[in-house]
Amino acid sequence: MTEKITPEEIQKIISSVPLLSASANQLLQATTDPDHDLMQIVNVVKTDATLTARVLKVVNSAAFGLINEITSLDRAISYLGERLVVGIAIGDCAAQLFDKELKGYEGEHGALWRHDLRTAIASREVVTQSNSTINPDLAFTAGLLHDIGKALISDYLQGTASDVLQKIENNEFSDYLAAEEELIGFDHPRAGYELALVWKLPEPIAEVIRFHHTPAEASEEFRELVYAVHLGDNIAMMGGCGTGADSMQYMLDTNYTQYVDLHPNALANIMLVVNEDYEKLERSFSEAGE
Template sequence: MSNVDEIMAKARQMPLLSSASTRLLALLGDEDHGLSDVAKIIETDAALTARILQIVNSAAFGLRQSISTVAAAVPYVGEKLIVSLSINQSAPQVFNRPLIGYESQRGELWEHGLRTAIAASALSSKSRKEIQAGVAYTAGILHDIGKSVLSKFLTGCSPEMIKSIDDGEIHDFLEAEEEKTGVNHCKIGRELARHWRLPPELEQAIAFHHKPSESDKKYRSMVYIVHLADMVAMMGGTGTGTDNLAYSLDKQYTEYIDIDQKGIDHLLLSVMMEFEKTKEALFGPEKESEG
């Protein structure tokens, strides 16, 4: 078995998402869905139900009366926070461990994904084509999942990869991944997306967020949103370790997203503020992110 085959096999061996998470992600693509549909899915998952009720009754929400049902909790918690929680709880093997090959600490992949998600959700309103904010948000969380598989195969390689980039021998970290393993985290992420049976728009965002011009035209606006959101998250100082180096921004994003540099600067500030609020709601004011 070649190195690439071994890595791809590892992606296919990853635990599946919970049934509730899979159904929630599919539901987001339905323009006609409502919060009652979200609540019905949550109610099928006891652990997710308990966590949602714990969060809605926490100090972060400051409600005067206790909430005891999912149906009552969902409007307060909101769809995006529910999706964040569901994915984090359903895929600890992806988000709840350090990425040694990227010199990234436990929780950094999750925090970068969450910042990217917040930025992508905001950018969806600037898209020249109608894009659902919930789908953009979810794509932002999931865009780097391939790193959770590839990390092991890059252990100890970061110093040499950084030197190759600094010396101009290779263009960016994506190319460095290919050089070392024969594959990159986008390709591995796509394999994992297929294993998880994610909707096509999420698969495209995962597979092409570094090279959005190569994505399927049907989903290209979404992919450009995640591409730019990824950059915004990195501008805020949160990548996943050494892969922040030499990130290449495709300037064609202006053909798909109506935003200028001033708008990006404003977005960066708003993402930082919303990230802290979301993190507090999920994990409490004095706890570091668990995922």
Template sequence: METIDYSKRITTRVKEMPLFSPVLSRIIDILNNEDFHLKDVVQVMETDASLTSRVLRVANSAAFPAINPVDNIARAIPRLGMHLLLSIAVESSTSHIYDKPLSGYESAKGDLWSHSLRTAIAAREIALRVKIDISPGLAYTAGLLHDMGKVIISEFLEGKTSQMVKWCDNSIVDDYIDAEREIIDTNHAKVGYSLAKCWNFPKSLQDAIAFHHHPESCCRENRVLTYLVHLGDIVAMLGGSGTGADTLVYKIQPGYKDYFHISKNDLASILINVLTEFDRTRSLIFGVNV
């Protein structure tokens, strides 16, 4: 197989990628601390007029009937909850990243956001179900961000999708991430890690993004979080939400069993919860009736 060196071009794309808004980066940083104070989130969000407006619109929507309208962020947060608030903040700040079609994966506009949101919900649900010492909110955040490297490498994979799928089907490579490596000498997880590092994300999120297809290779400190995202990713795909040609062309890494137990019945129940919560969240953020 011919390997083409795209490393310089990909590195340039990473450096040219528009930065996450400072507001979103700060919110992620605050929420990564389990002892965060609500007032810290309020103070940061209030500096972004567009985000504030969007949060208040959702908080005052028909989905949250109340006698008195919400007129400030401090009152909106308890009504919405931190997970929905984070989803609104990420979508509002990253539409230039998540809303694009990924031609190199043959996926449509909006597929990446839908898959990322379902992965986030699934990772959170698994964390809650298995009762481990990992913040469900952290699992949710990592799930939202896990596939952002695809935005960078998609253009370099364009026209090669059928070849990559064939390699996977014929066991020439182990999975789709290995197929990416054969073509461009890197993969979306590594490139996502580069973005996360460039944007000064917490180390826990950097690792979860870098190793979400191979959690066994992650440092022990962040391995459980990475397994949560790994399984959340699989659950999202099983629910029919992938990012195109690579959907379900990955292997479940069984090492999670060394850290927590989750049965097939648990996963089936979680999948139902994911589908329900996804529809609710999408409806609230985008005003889509489902």
């Protein structure tokens, strides 16, 4: 028998999660501002000694194979690019959530981070390859955070996975989202959205977290971005990298074609890019974290 999560309970769960650092928050705000430039990113990182050290460590890690060490922060950031810097900042602050073993989804240790990183890369590629006006860095960051709600509710779903899959098979549940809602009274997008409010995440990112499985419900202003991450999420799962039992157990909204203008061959191509890029990014993150 599962326990229901009440609105008070979700706030209690969220209060046990560390807040984002001031620098991570400022970086997220900058990424969502269409007029920002790289100097703004550099100036935020400069104010945070730990983050500065991490950025320099990542750029000089074996994953990038640089011959000469980069010692200037400006050069490090322009070499890594904004999204990676923001990724490092979020990854550090939310490590407790990203590293959580998703027992409720029977996910392996690190499954959430791996899936989120692949979704981030895929979302960035969707935006880039469809010649969208959306900032690819924003798509990446939103992809990285889209499933954060799973870390909040996973413990409450323990022991339910095989039953849920059976019920989806028998059409008793329409998908995994409906199962979460029915069993514990909260699905992971809604739980994630509650965290987004507490963390004061920028609106487009909060919207992605809330509607990444139901993009048609997102507000018109952010719908294109939400569809891009919806597709990115599905590409990550199609590539065999979900977070556990729930992989591919959600609906794909095929209306994405109205918002994302991709050539029919693009999906296969994006999967290839995701595989290549993932190896490099994963290595740089983990080497720098040691």
